[in-house]
Every structure is written in structure tokens, then in C-alpha cells.
Amino acid sequence: MPVPPSSAPDGAVEEGPGTPAGRTAQPPADPTTRTPGTDDVRDVPPPVDVLDTPTTRVHHPGDLLALVATALGAALVVVLATYAQNTTTGVAEDVQGFADLLRRILFVPVSFLEAFTTIVVPIAVLTELAVRRLGRQLLEGLIAAAAAILVTTAVHWVVQTLGSPHVQVGLSVRLGGAWVLTIPSYMAMLAALLTLSGPRSRRRSVAWSWNLLWVTIGVLLITAQVSLPGVALALLLGRTVGLAVRYASGVTTERAEGDALVLGVRRAGLVPARIHRVHDPAGAEPAPGSAALPTPSPARLALARSSGDRLYALTTADGRELDLLAFDGDRQVVGMLTRLWRSLRLRGIEGRSALSLRQATERAALLAYAAAAAGVRTPQLLRIAEVDDSLLLVQERPGDAVPVSELDDLDDRELDEIWVQLRRAHAAGLAHRALTSDVVLVERTPDGPQVWITGWELGDVASSELARRLDVTQLVALLALRVGASRTVASAARALTETELAGVGPLLQTVTLPRRTRDELRAHRDVLADLRTVLIERLPAAADLEPVQVVRFGARTIFTIFVTVVAVFIILATINVATITEVLAESDWRYSALSFAFGLVTLLGAALAFVAFSPVRLPVWRATLVQTAATFVALAAPAGIGPAALNLRMLTRRGVSSSLAAATVALVQVSQFVVTLLLLLVLTLTSGVGSDDPFTVPPAALVALAVVALLVGASLLFPQVRAWVTAKVGPTVRQTLPRLIEVLGQPWRLALALGGNVLMTMGYVLAFDAALAALGQSASLVQVALVYLAGNAGGALIPTPGGIGTVETALALGLTTAAGVNAGVAGTVAILFRVMTFWLRIPFGWVAMRYLQRVGEL
Numbered sequence: 058m059p060v061p062p063s064s065a066p067d068g069a070v071e072e073g074p075g076t077p078a079g080r081t082a083q084p085p086a087d088p089t090t091r092t093p094g095t096d097d098v099r100d101v102p103p104p105v106d107v108l109d110t111p112t113t114r115v116h117h118p119g120d121l122l123a124l125v126a127t128a129l130g131a132a133l134v135v136v137l138a139t140y141a142q143n144t145t146t147g148v149a150e151d152v153q154g155f156a157d158l159l160r161r162i163l164f165v166p167v168s169f170l171e172a173f174t175t176i177v178v179p180i181a182v183l184t185e186l187a188v189r190r191l192g193r194q195l196l197e198g199l200i201a202a203a204a205a206i207l208v209t210t211a212v213h214w215v216v217q218t219l220g221s222p223h224v225q226v227g228l229s230v231r232l233g234g235a236w237v238l239t240i241p242s243y244m245a246m247l248a249a250l251l252t253l254s255g256p257r258s259r260r261r262s263v264a265w266s267w268n269l270l271w272v273t274i275g276v277l278l279i280t281a282q283v284s285l286p287g288v289a290l291a292l293l294l295g296r297t298v299g300l301a302v303r304y305a306s307g308v309t310t311e312r313a314e315g316d317a318l319v320l321g322v323r324r325a326g327l328v329p330a331r332i333h334r335v336h337d338p339a340g341a342e343p344a345p346g347s348a349a350l351p352t353p354s355p356a357r358l359a360l361a362r363s364s365g366d367r368l369y370a371l372t373t374a375d376g377r378e379l380d381l382l383a384f385d386g387d388r389q390v391v392g393m394l395t396r397l398w399r400s401l402r403l404r405g406i407e408g409r410s411a412l413s414l415r416q417a418t419e420r421a422a423l424l425a426y427a428a429a430a431a432g433v434r435t436p437q438l439l440r441i442a443e444v445d446d447s448l449l450l451v452q453e454r455p456g457d458a459v460p461v462s463e464l465d466d467l468d469d470r471e472l473d474e475i476w477v478q479l480r481r482a483h484a485a486g487l488a489h490r491a492l493t494s495d496v497v498l499v500e501r502t503p504d505g506p507q508v509w510i511t512g513w514e515l516g517d518v519a520s521s522e523l524a525r526r527l528d529v530t531q532l533v534a535l536l537a538l539r540v541g542a543s544r545t546v547a548s549a550a551r552a553l554t555e556t557e558l559a560g561v562g563p564l565l566q567t568v569t570l571p572r573r574t575r576d577e578l579r580a581h582r583d584v585l586a587d588l589r590t591v592l593i594e595r596l597p598a599a600a601d602l603e604p605v606q607v608v609r610f611g612a613r614t615i616f617t618i619f620v621t622v623v624a625v626f627i628i629l630a631t632i633n634v635a636t637i638t639e640v641l642a643e644s645d646w647r648y649s650a651l652s653f654a655f656g657l658v659t660l661l662g663a664a665l666a667f668v669a670f671s672p673v674r675l676p677v678w679r680a681t682l683v684q685t686a687a688t689f690v691a692l693a694a695p696a697g698i699g700p701a702a703l704n705l706r707m708l709t710r711r712g713v714s715s716s717l718a719a720a721t722v723a724l725v726q727v728s729q730f731v732v733t734l735l736l737l738l739v740l741t742l743t744s745g746v747g748s749d750d751p752f753t754v755p756p757a758a759l760v761a762l763a764v765v766a767l768l769v770g771a772s773l774l775f776p777q778v779r780a781w782v783t784a785k786v787g788p789t790v791r792q793t794l795p796r797l798i799e800v801l802g803q804p805w806r807l808a809l810a811l812g813g814n815v816l817m818t819m820g821y822v823l824a825f826d827a828a829l830a831a832l833g834q835s836a837s838l839v840q841v842a843l844v845y846l847a848g849n850a851g852g853a854l855i856p857t858p859g860g861i862g863t864v865e866t867a868l869a870l871g872l873t874t875a876a877g878v879n880a881g882v883a884g885t886v887a888i889l890f891r892v893m894t895f896w897l898r899i900p901f902g903w904v905a906m907r908y909l910q911r912v913g914e915l
Contacts, residue, residue: 252299665813689902
């Protein structure tokens with residue numbers, strides 16, 4: 058017996074789905090449509106067998122996007138209130154002249170309006186939610202309101218206690234001749250409550266409450282009761298809290314499900330008899346308590362996977378088997394962002410992106426009609442209908458076709474027919490842009506194979522040549538996964554011209570392939586290499602396999618932007634321009650220039666050591682540019698990490714295996730450390746020989762060194778400590794030892810590495826000595842070297858980016874305690890040295906990095 062639809066109270070549809078899974082639905086007659094074969098619209102429609110897995114609540118991506126935007130807006134308000142303080146305080150001062158007059162003119166006291174809004178609005182909104190029996194939404198609204206008050210109070214305390222005077226004044230209003238910080242928490246509470254209560258279009262109380270709130274804010278602003286930045290921050294904080302609670306809890310789904318699906322199909326002019334949900338067994342699990350769904354056909358499974366939208370098997374009253382696709386509004390944000398990201402990142406992908414559910418549906422319908430008109434065998438789109446927050450597309454089934462993903466092999470006739478269908482689409486100017494093994498289907502009939510191409514939602518009409526070349530590349534890749542590179546290229550050669558076939562090679566990159574194909578390639582990583590090899594064998598003269606730049610920006614560009622932003626932030630937050638200007642004014646520019654020149658020499662020394670240990674031939678000039686680029690990367694990486702990363706990148710780009718490149722870079726770093734220790738030891742032992750002003754180590758320092766050595770030696774007596782040291786040092790020794798043995802067999806390489814490391818270390822020592830002389834100070838070279846080596850090593854122990862702060866402090870302390878330089882002068886010398894050997898090299902490093910990226914070295 059069919060079950061009649063339940064009589065739910067007004068608004069109760071928001072609490073859950075329409076028809077439970079597995080029940081027989083008898084939807085109400087739609088007054089806009091008439092059932093075929095009936096003369097009276099009041100006739101009861103036939104019952105419909107609905108088998109669905111309804112979704113009670115969804116986490117709407119639009120809420121998350123709005124949450125991020127609102128939080129950024131709150132941060133922007135604080136920034137504007139701080140740095141545009143003249144504007145905000147000027148507005149506040151201008152309003153003061155009218156405030157007293159307005160208070161007399163307004164017949165309703167401002168305090169009464171404020172209290173009325175604060176009390177009446179929550180009562181009205183919560184009452185409507187209670188009347189509509191939306192208990193969960195009412196509770197969420199109360200939680201959001203309370204959370205908004207707490208957050209606003211916390212922000213008020215932080216600004217008042219820890220904020221700078223600029224922030225406090227920017228968010229304040231002048232009352233009684235004094236600045237008063239105003240971030241009204243009740244405004245945030247109302248904003249959070251109204252955000253949780255639903256859209257204005259569906260809640261009358263919410264609609265007029267927002268209007269009353271804006272009127273109250275306007276009155277408070279013109280009567281100088283609150284500051285504009287303060288009230289804006291409160292509203293944004295409340296909105297942020299409301300969106301966070303709504304996204305975390307989820308919202309009641311407004312998708313067309315159950316009875317609504319039946320109503321939508323009837324609006325499309327069809328009489329449904331059975332509507333069954335199609336689920337991919339490998340995808341999301343059905344909702345708890347839902348009925349077991351029948352096993353769908355491979356074609357329907359493929360359609361469900363490729364589209365990502367809800368798919369239903371529709372059977373009409375006259376026995377027709379159709380597919381019903383449901384496009385949901387809550388998924389449109391994800392699709393829009395995905396298309397926008399892809400259009401921004403890839404060249405040749407137009408920037409047009411569907412901004413609404415209706416635009417996305419209309420685009421899918423346009424592509425389906427255009428493909429059918431071009432003669433491409435694709436499921437015919439029959440009807441479109443709208444119901445609730447979904448748009449329904451009814452289309453034909455692709456016969457008994459099976460997706461390529463389910464076929465173990467394809468014969469040559471089937472391969473040729475696949476190319477025929479794609480060529481028809483391209484001849485009409487259509488591009489698919491998402492060719493995968495799920496959208497290409499093969500139907501084997503007695504008359505020969507019939508190939509279907511589905512899933513045109515992401516395609517385009519009047520497409521560019523590059524978009525069509527991407528289609529060809531995607532098809533070549535997915536066919537090669539099924540029949541191998543040789544047969545795929547042979548079939549492509551039968552369908553394409555030599556020029557078109559030659560254009561495939563430069564686009565054989567994983568970034569040009571859909572996600573489904575990329576996932577399949579992870580298990581067959583040699584497919585693309587095999588395709589390139591076969592293409593070269595077939596077209597040795599025409600096949601240019603150098604990859605074209607399809608990506609507008611990739612990981613390298615993002616890394617460069619990130620490092621640039623971090624560099625600017627560090628420079629603005631760390632460097633004191635006034636202090637540096639004063640230091641440069643006090644110094645002798647000739648010695649300062651000499652210090653800068655010695656700093657550049659260190660780059661050549663590092664490059665020579667890198668070239669000496671490299672397993673492949675490296676130009677000294679290119680290696681020097683890599684070390685120069687490392688001075689820019691050092692702003693965002695601890696000392697030594699930036700040069701190591703760039704050296705590793707250069708070696709791998711030149712074909713060196715990852716393991717060998719890592720061993721080479723480790724050997725370079727170990728050699729630099731060993732040479733530094735040897736120089737420190739030699740200078741310490743010879744510091745008093747033949748010198749009128751011998752450098753003596755303080756007795757306290759000797760005692761400290763002895764104690765440290767004793768503690769280290771004692772700790773090694775414990776097996777756990779020895780095991781820990783072995784675990785830390787062992788991998789590096791095992792990694793570098795084979796490469797070191799190989800270098801030892803070539804004495805000239807060892808000499809070059811030793812000379813490069815000495816040149817680099819002594820370059821810094823001489824630069825430090827020149828900085829000391831620039832400020833009229835003098836010390837023996839041995840003293841300068843010991844202070845620099847010890848100070849640089851001590852400063853590098855704390856892994857700050859570029860050693861900023863730590864190296865300067867260590868060098869200044871060393872000059873004061875060991876060389877007897879005045880503390881103020883020692884700090885100035887350390888700053889001058891770092892300016893000449895660190896800060897002034899950053900622009901050169903940025904230019905070097907951009908050049909090396911352009912030529913493909915990094």
C-alpha cells in the first residue's frame with residue numbers, strides 16, 4: 058500500500074529529508090504540470106518506488122568560504138584602524154560636533170533604542186524558531202550568541218591590555234573628552250544569532266531584525282556612541298563565530314530528495330514509476346539506516362564517479378530506463394572554486410567559471426546539446442527541472458556500454474572508434490577537458506563497437522587549439538594505461554596528422570591530466586616515459602618532447618612568493634633603518650665597500666667546494682649563481698638549509714639521482730664544518746706565536762670548555778646515549794663515506810674543495826676585519842678570526858632564519874669579551890658586518906634565483 062505524504066508543520070521540512078529511503082512515495086500533485094492521460098489535475102498520481110539515501114545535514118562549503126572571508130575582513134578592520142588612524146579619528150572628531158544636537162533632536166533616546174534592539178531581536182528570532190519546531194537551530198543560535206560575547210570580550214581585553222596605543226585609539230570613540238575603546242559585544246551577539254537563524258528570505262523575524270540592527274548602528278554612529286571600526290569589528294567577529302558554528306554543526310539540507318525528486322521529475326513532464334539512488338561501492342557509504350541499494354550497472358557507476366553529483370536510476374511509467382542527475386547548490390561552491398583554480402593555474406583554460414547552480418546546469422546542458430548536434434555519441438539530454446536547492450537533468454542511458462576502466466583490453470576497431478568520436482567533437486570546436494576512463498564507454502554490438510563519450514560538464518564550445526591538444530593528450534594517456542604505449546601511439550597515428558601527433562609530446566605532463574588518470578598513473582609510473590620513447594621512435598624529427606610551460610605558477614613560484622613575503626616581513630619587523638643609516642654614516646665607506654666585496658668572494662668559495670664534490674660537471678659561474686640565490690632563501694630558512702636545498706635541486710635537475718645528490722650535499726656541508734673547526738684549532742694554537750699582542754683565552758673559558766668536554770665524555774659511557782649519537786650521526790656517515798672515498802681518489806678535487814672552503818671562511822673573516830676597520834677599530838687577524846668563527850658558530854646554534862639576531866649578538870659579545878672593544882662599538886661593528894655580508898646581498902640573491910628558475914637550473 059502506498060504511504061501518503063506526512064503533513065508536516067510549516068518549516069518542518071528543514072529538519073530532515075522528505076521521503077525515507079526505501080518507501081513508496083505518493084507525492085502531491087504539482088499544479089504546474091498535468092499527468093499524461095488524465096483530464097483533472099486533482100487526480101491522484103500513481104505511487105512511485107523511491108529508494109534513496111537522504112542526507113539530513115550538510116557542511117556547506119559556502120559557509121567555510123564566508124567564514125574565511127569574514128575573518129580576513131575582521132583582520133583588515135584592525136589594520137585599517139591602526140594605519141589609517143587619521144581617517145578614523147577624524148571621522149570621530151567630526152561627528153562630535155553634531156552628537157549633542159542629534160541627541161536632543163531624536164525623540165527616542167539612544168539608550169532605549171539600543172536596549173530595545175538588544176532585547177526584542179533575540180526574543181523575536183528565538184520565538185520564530187521555537188514555533189517552527191527548529192529546536193536544534195535554536196540551541197545552535199544560543200551557543201553562537203554566547204560564543205560571540207566571549208570572543209568579543211576576549212578581543213576587547215587583548216586590545217586594551219596588550220594592544221599598541223595606535224590600535225586602541227583606532228577602535229575608540231571620544232566620550233567625555235577621553236578615548237573609550239568600543240567593541241560592542243551585544244552587536245556581535247546579534248550578528249551571530251541572526252547568522253544561525255537562517256536567511257532573510259525564509260525568516261521574517263530575521264529580515265526585520267537585520268534592518269533594525271542597521272538602523273541602530275547608524276544612530277549610534279551619528280551620535281558618537283561607538284566608533285566605526287569598533288562596531289565593524291564586532292559585527293565581523295559575530296558573523297565569524299556564527300559561520301563557524303553553522304559550518305561545524307552543518308545545516309539542514311535543502312537538496313531535492315524523496316518526494317521532492319518525484320515532484321521534480323513530474324515537473325519535467327515525465328511520470329516516474331521507480332527512482333533508485335546509484336552509489337559507488339568504493340565511494341561514500343550510504344547513510345545509516347538507509348535501505349540497501351541494488352547493484353548498478355558499470356556505466357552508471359562510472360557516471361556517478363565522473364560527475365561527483367547524485368545519480369538516480371529513473372524508470373518511467375511507460376517502462377523507459379533513464380538517468381537522473383541532481384546538481385545540488387551546496388556543492389556548487391566546490392565546483393566553482395575548482396574550475397577557478399584550474400583556469401588560473403593552467404594556460405589555455407579560459408577564466409569563465411559558473412558562479413551559480415543555474416549557470417553550471419545551463420553550461421552542462423549546452424555542452425550536451427552541442428556534442429549531440431556534432432554527431433558525437435553521447436547520452437541525449439531530455440528534460441531539466443528545478444526543485445528546492447537542486448536542478449535535475451534527465452538523460453538517456455548509454456545502452457549496455459561499459460566504461461574503459463572496466464575493460465581489460467581494447468581491440469583496434471574500438472580504439473579507432475574512440476578517436477572518431479573525439480575527432481567529431483573537435484571538428485565542431487568542442488573540447489571535453491576531462492577525458493578519463495570513466496567518461497569513455499564502449500558498447501560491443503554485433504554490428505561493431507559503439508563508443509560513447511559522457512561527462513561534458515567541464516567542456517567548452519569554441520575551444521582553443523591548446524584545449525583540444527589537451528584532450529588528445531588525456532586520451533593518449535588513458536588509452537596507454539589499457540593497451541600500452543605502442544598500440545596507443547599507433548591508433549593515434551591512424552587518426553591524427555603527423556603535426557597533431559607531434560604536439561602530444563610537449564603536453565605529456567601529469568598536470569595536464571585529470572585526477573582520475575593521475576591516480577591510475579601512480580601505479581604505472583613508466584607509462585608517460587614509454588609514450589615519449591615511442592613518439593620519438595615514430596617521429597624522430599618532428600616530435601619535440603621538451604615540455605611546454607602549461608602551468609602559470611607551480612610549486613617553485615609559490616615557494617618564491619612565500620619566501621618573498623617572509624623576507625619582506627622579516628625586513629620590516631627586524632631591520633632598523635635608522636640604526637643602519639647611522640652606522641653607515643659613522644663608518645668609512647672604503648672599508649665598508651671592501652667588506653661587501655669580501656662577502657661576495659665567499660660565494661665563489663662555496664661554489665668551488667660544490668663543484669669539487671659534484672658527481673657531474675658543473676660550470677663555476679652557474680654554481681656561484683646558486684650560492685647567490687641561497688642568500689635570498691636564507692631569509693626563510695635556518696643557516697645552511699637554504700644553500701643545501703638549492704644545491705640538491707641543481708644536482709637533481711642535471712640528472713643526478715636523489716640519493717647521490719643528497720650524499721654530495723651532505724659531504725659539502727661536512728667539509729665546511731671540518732674546515733671551520735680546523736681553522737679554529739690552528740688559529741687558537743698559533744694565536745700567541747710571534748705576536749706582540751697575543752690573544753689569550755680567559756681562564757674561565759678554559760674551565761668551561763673542560764667541564765663541557767668532561768660532561769660529553771661521561772655521557773658517552775651510557776649505552777643509551779651512544780645509541781642516540783649513533784642514530785643521529787650514523788646516517789650522515791654512511792651517506793657521505795662512499796662519496797668521500799671516491800673524492801679521495803681524485804686529489805685535485807680534494808684540493809679544490811679545501812681551497813674553496815678556506816676561501817669562503819677567510820672571506821667572511823676579512824669582511825669582518827674590514828667592518829671593524831671601517832669604524833676605526835683594530836685587532837689582530839687571529840683575534841678577528843677567532844671572534845668571527847666562535848661567534849658565527851654560537852649564533853647558528855639557534856635556528857633563526859638567516860641567523861638574524863643571534864649572529865649579531867654573538868659577534869658583539871665576542872668583540873666585547875675577547876677583543877676588548879667597547880660594547881656599543883661592538884654592536885655597531887656586528888650590524889655593519891651583517892649589512893654588508895647579509896642584507897645587501899638579498900637583492901642579488903633574488904635576481905639570481907629568478908634567472909636560474911627561468912633557465913631551468915632550479
